[in-house]
Amino acid sequence: MPVGTLATVKALSSAEVRRTSADILLVNAYHLYLRPGHDLIARLGGVHRFMDWDGPILSDSGGFQVFSLAGLRKVTEEGVRFRSHIDGSEHFYTPELAMEVQAAIGVDIAMPLDQVMPGETGHDAAREAVERTLRWYERCRTAQPGLSTFAIIQGGVHEDLRVMHAREAAALDPPGFSIGGLSVGESKDSMWAMTEAVTRELPAGKPRYLMGVGSPEDLVNAVGRGVDMFDCVLATRLGRNGTLFTDTGRANIRNARFREDPAPIDSSCDCEACSRLSMAYLHHLFRNNELLGYRLASLHNIRYLVRLTERMRAAIEDGRFGDFAEEYLARYRAVDEVVRKEQKAKWMERGRPEGRRGV
Amino acid sequence: MPVGTLATVKALSSAEVRRTSADILLVNAYHLYLRPGHDLIARLGGVHRFMDWDGPILSDSGGFQVFSLAGLRKVTEEGVRFRSHIDGSEHFYTPELAMEVQAAIGVDIAMPLDQVMPGETGHDAAREAVERTLRWYERCRTAQPGLSTFAIIQGGVHEDLRVMHAREAAALDPPGFSIGGLSVGESKDSMWAMTEAVTRELPAGKPRYLMGVGSPEDLVNAVGRGVDMFDCVLATRLGRNGTLFTDTGRANIRNARFREDPAPIDSSCDCEACSRLSMAYLHHLFRNNELLGYRLASLHNIRYLVRLTERMRAAIEDGRFGDFAEEYLARYRAVDEVVRKEQKAKWMERGRPEGRRGV
Numbered sequence: 001m002p003v004g005t006l007a008t009v010k011a012l013s014s015a016e017v018r019r020t021s022a023d024i025l026l027v028n029a030y031h032l033y034l035r036p037g038h039d040l041i042a043r044l045g046g047v048h049r050f051m052d053w054d055g056p057i058l059s060d061s062g063g064f065q066v067f068s069l070a071g072l073r074k075v076t077e078e079g080v081r082f083r084s085h086i087d088g089s090e091h092f093y094t095p096e097l098a099m100e101v102q103a104a105i106g107v108d109i110a111m112p113l114d115q116v117m118p119g120e121t122g123h124d125a126a127r128e129a130v131e132r133t134l135r136w137y138e139r140c141r142t143a144q145p146g147l148s149t150f151a152i153i154q155g156g157v158h159e160d161l162r163v164m165h166a167r168e169a170a171a172l173d174p175p176g177f178s179i180g181g182l183s184v185g186e187s188k189d190s191m192w193a194m195t196e197a198v199t200r201e202l203p204a205g206k207p208r209y210l211m212g213v214g215s216p217e218d219l220v221n222a223v224g225r226g227v228d229m230f231d232c233v234l235a236t237r238l239g240r241n242g243t244l245f246t247d248t249g250r251a252n253i254r255n256a257r258f259r260e261d262p263a264p265i266d267s268s269c270d271c272e273a274c275s276r277l278s279m280a281y282l283h284h285l286f287r288n289n290e291l292l293g294y295r296l297a298s299l300h301n302i303r304y305l306v307r308l309t310e311r312m313r314a315a316i317e318d319g320r321f322g323d324f325a326e327e328y329l330a331r332y333r334a335v336d337e338v339v340r341k342e343q344k345a346k347w348m349e350r351g352r353p354e355g356r357r358g359v
Numbered sequence: 360m361p362v363g364t365l366a367t368v369k370a371l372s373s374a375e376v377r378r379t380s381a382d383i384l385l386v387n388a389y390h391l392y393l394r395p396g397h398d399l400i401a402r403l404g405g406v407h408r409f410m411d412w413d414g415p416i417l418s419d420s421g422g423f424q425v426f427s428l429a430g431l432r433k434v435t436e437e438g439v440r441f442r443s444h445i446d447g448s449e450h451f452y453t454p455e456l457a458m459e460v461q462a463a464i465g466v467d468i469a470m471p472l473d474q475v476m477p478g479e480t481g482h483d484a485a486r487e488a489v490e491r492t493l494r495w496y497e498r499c500r501t502a503q504p505g506l507s508t509f510a511i512i513q514g515g516v517h518e519d520l521r522v523m524h525a526r527e528a529a530a531l532d533p534p535g536f537s538i539g540g541l542s543v544g545e546s547k548d549s550m551w552a553m554t555e556a557v558t559r560e561l562p563a564g565k566p567r568y569l570m571g572v573g574s575p576e577d578l579v580n581a582v583g584r585g586v587d588m589f590d591c592v593l594a595t596r597l598g599r600n601g602t603l604f605t606d607t608g609r610a611n612i613r614n615a616r617f618r619e620d621p622a623p624i625d626s627s628c629d630c631e632a633c634s635r636l637s638m639a640y641l642h643h644l645f646r647n648n649e650l651l652g653y654r655l656a657s658l659h660n661i662r663y664l665v666r667l668t669e670r671m672r673a674a675i676e677d678g679r680f681g682d683f684a685e686e687y688l689a690r691y692r693a694v695d696e697v698v699r700k701e702q703k704a705k706w707m708e709r710g711r712p713e714g715r716r717g718v
Contacts, residue, residue, distance in 0.1 A: 007643070011650040013631065036618070036643045044621055044639055052635045259395070262403055272372065276411045280403055284366070284395045291370040291650055 030062020046106030112140035166201035199226035239298030389421020405465030471499035485515035525560035558585035598657030
């Protein structure tokens with residue numbers, strides 16, 4: 001799912017996103033609640049009409065955003081009191097309000113309000129968050145029984161909690177499952193162990209959505225572990241930075257080696273940039289901070305991820321996903337390591353500290 | 360002509376600009392000479408291919424830009440020595456180099472290098488600039504005889520110089536005429552008097568291009584005085600500021616009165632924004648500095664100006680241009696005066712000085 005936090009996939013029109021063959025978009029209930037307000041969107045006919053998107057829309061409840069407001073929030077069983085990151089105004093966000101917002105804007109799939117914890121949360125606090133998330137899910141379903149609302153599974157990096165939450169969530173027979181609280185700073189090993197622990201417990205016929213995951217290699221790794229859905233702010237955020245997805249790793253278009261490159265970003269890609277324009281032109285646009293550059297790079301990255309899911313789907317249908325994943329990751333990683341080595345050498349040469357990106 | 364200074368109409372793709380029915384684009388030879396360099400564009404197959412525009416392209420020579428670099432330049436009969444506004448590097452721009460750049464990037468219509476003077480230039484200095492511009496035009500044609508190069512007519516606000524330059528230029532039988540050195544700070548009365556003085560002297564069958572002019576009301580006034588072509592950075596610059604052209608004057612989308620407006624910018628417009636989106640959505644995009652807002656507003660403004668030229672052409676063909684212009688300007692001005700009055704009242708109220716734009 002391309003991410004349209006504020007009812008716009010950054011830099012792109014809905015018509016363009018549609019042409020990438022993305023089936024479904026994500027918007028963020030927390031952001032739209034604050035600006036322009038869910039009531040206003042409802043009065044204007046709902047978020048589909050507002051942003052001119054005729055496919056399905058899934059909304060994040062804003063749990064992640066509200067719990068990220070460190071110092072600005074106070075959590076009780078009833079809900080979360082927080083100050084707006086925009087104007088400092090005080091709000092009380094409850095499971096019921098999160099659902100009211102999502103029902104008002106008229107999304108197709110809603111997320112319940114969940115209690116999100118930092119990656120390093122200990123077992124006791126993580127268990128309390130799981131239990132509260134289960135209670136809040138019940139309140140969400142009671143508040144908007146007509147709205148298709150996935151269950152979000154938490155549990156930090158504690159396998160027993162992940163398993164427990166997955167089993168209890170499955171017993172509630174939700175329309176789909178979201179795996180939350182991963183990709184928030186834990187190790188990749190932990191992330192995949194937790195993903196496997198959860199997907200093993202879930203029924204086969206319902207979608208599993210790994211929240212906030214994103215990169216091409218993560219998508220391949222997650223699909224191999226039974227995940228079906230993703231939301232990827234990375235595609236557009238990296239795009240606006242000039243970082244482009246290719247089968248051989250990430251390319252930064254600002255790099256001088258693309259200054260005179262007549263080739264497209266990826267000759268197998270059919271996006272607007274790859275079919276008609278050269279790396280040299282994109283390099284020129286980024287060098288001059290031209291808005292068209294941000295657009296074309298965002299568009300390419302989204303189309304790249306959509307094509308990657310198409311390739312994975314075809315591989316699954318042909319019974320060759322294992323081979324596909326192995327080849328894909330080997331090629332991607334190999335080049336990525338070369339690039340990282342080059343970057344490191346470059347930074348060492350300049351006498352700058354490591355750890356900051358060189359290209 | 361939408362303005363694509365750096366081989367990109369700011370915020371828009373070439374495909375989008377094509378859909379506005381704009382027939383011809385403008386690029387700037389001075390800017391492309393500095394970045395990415397005309398040689399590079401030539402090696403990549405020319406500017407049409409570089410930016411993926413298959414219609415005609417006219418290039419400005421960069422005379423206006425070079426002469427705007429006050430303090431950074433030195434003018435002799437041979438050419439202009441200046442420092443780049445980007446990196447301070449020194450360059451010597453001559454009529455021959457300006458033509459070499461335009462031939463290398465492969466434009467369809469070139470502009471000669473001309474000597475541009477400030478609006479308030481006295482008679483003697485303005486006459487010298489006219490005479491030098493005539494000599495430079497000969498050098499330009501000699502340097503690139505195969506390139507279709509308009510004659511630029513200067514003369515400041517001195518009617519006798521404008522008439523003299525127009526007559527001498529007409530005698531040289533160029534493919535078209537550019538009226539330069541207007542809309543640079545002189546009064547509107549002077550601007551129209553000079554335009555009329557020039558167009559009266561020019562042959563009827565060749566295009567007349569009023570350089571750097573721009574607003575809807577200026578287009579109507581200029582067409583009434585025999586002008587055929589314009590370049591309009593205003594459409595995209597105002598668009599990025601959230602200022603939208605309508606038949607009833609300019610509207611600023613950031614204004615709170617559009618917060619909940621379900622109507623399109625202009626119900627008679629067929630641009631992407633007007634056919635599918637509300638003022639409320641555009642207001643939301645601008646309020647959140649979303650890039651899509653800059654795009655949609657730029658697109659609307661260009662389509663508005665293209666439609667205005669279509670309406671003027673139809674009125675001319677029907678023999679009713681006088682009535683059209685009178686009605687158009689009366690409606691545009693009347694509302695504009697109301698808006699200005701409101702703005703003034705608003706600023707007076709806040710105790711701020713007049714003269715700065717209030718909305």
